[in-house]
Amino acid sequence: MAADSSSALRKEEIPGKGSGLVAAKPLKAGETILTESPLVLYSACPLFSSPSASPFTYCDHCFGLILPPSDSNLDHVSCPSCSNHHFCSHKCLSLAFTSSHSAWACKTLTSLMNSSSLFLQHPPERQVQARFLVAVHNLLRRSPSHIQTLLSLHGTPDDSILCAAEFLHSLISIHSELELSVDTTALLLAKDRLNSFCLMGPYSPDGPQRSIKAYAIYPIATFFNHDCIPNACRFDYVYVKEHKTDIVFRMIRDVEEGEEVCISYFRLNRDYCTRKRILMEDYGFTCECSRCKIEANWDDRKNQWEKNSDLPHVRFLRKYVCEMKNCAGTMAPLSPENAIGGGPSRILECNFCGNLKMDTDR
Secondary structure, X not given: OEEOHHHHEEEEEEOOOEEEXXXXXXXXXOOEXXXXXXXXXXXXXXXXXXXXXXXXXXXXXXXXXXOOXXXXXXXXEEOOOOOOOEEOXXXXXXXXXXXXXXXXXXXXXXXXXXOHHHHXXXXXXXXHHHHHHHHHHHHHHHOOOHHHHHHOXXXXXXXXXXXXXXXXXXXXXXXXXXXXXXXXXXXXXXHHHHHOEEEEOOOOOOOOOOOEEXXXXXXXXXXXXXXXXXXXXXXXXXXXXXXXXXXXXXXOOOEOOOOEOEEOOOOOOOOHHHHXXXXXXXXXXXXXXXXXXXXXXXXXXXXXHHXXXXXXXXXXXXXXXXXXXXXXXXXEEOOHHHOHXXXXXXXXXXXXXXXXXXXXXX
């Protein structure tokens, strides 16, 4: 469910980009423009990963961190039917039984986990794709109309997707009464590849890089287009009350009504060649934003930030890229509601680690 999206954003066709989201009214820096719950949510953990593969254990419903057992933390519990899925509380277990971990999903995932030999000739990615398809079948068993929402998203199957669909359809269709063809399965996998957001694990300045704990599809947020100098960003460390898988977007700067609202699909400190490769390999397009047009002509990219410190995009990056160790997240102003007099806040917050700093330009 989206909060305030109807008043803050509207979907439009953007020349050269397809569908995108534009400001439905003037938006202020720091303003929360969208809070949305996932339509499809599934674990990023392969079916056959070892318990030591990740230093963290997450609840299979809310994907909150499950702390080690202690006298003050005795509420976490495993699924009594399969023992393969774990929950941070009896409440999450109860909610999962009626949604994400229904009896059908539990039985199907257990069957897949008992079929490890069938996956030996396939990459680990195939196991995660299996989780996605189980999540989709589980959703459509409850709400068949959501198939149209999913199929309306961007994404076209390629040969690798078609190969995955043929294999996974043969495994999952025998457990489901839904009549989804191989072609529809391929379309769903293509939509997932292009539209899913990563839900990240905890940040630590001295620990390992944040790992992906889950993937989710958000029907409105998926229409945010990319820009290497975005005017909005996603706060993926934010837990919205008890909805730990909700996604939150906040404005970095003011925009006028009708202006496109864009996010960056990755951290802002990526160099031009890396950005170009990721966008083509993962999203199938070449960015032609003002930053890319300038940096494409840089010969010695290592020293260009120092040589071109007066360029608008270099000033933007110096201001809005978090300098905390092991972070490089995007800084955005706090909500205007938290500022004195309701004006723009002078405090910037990192969307990755939560670090705060003063905006000295104001």
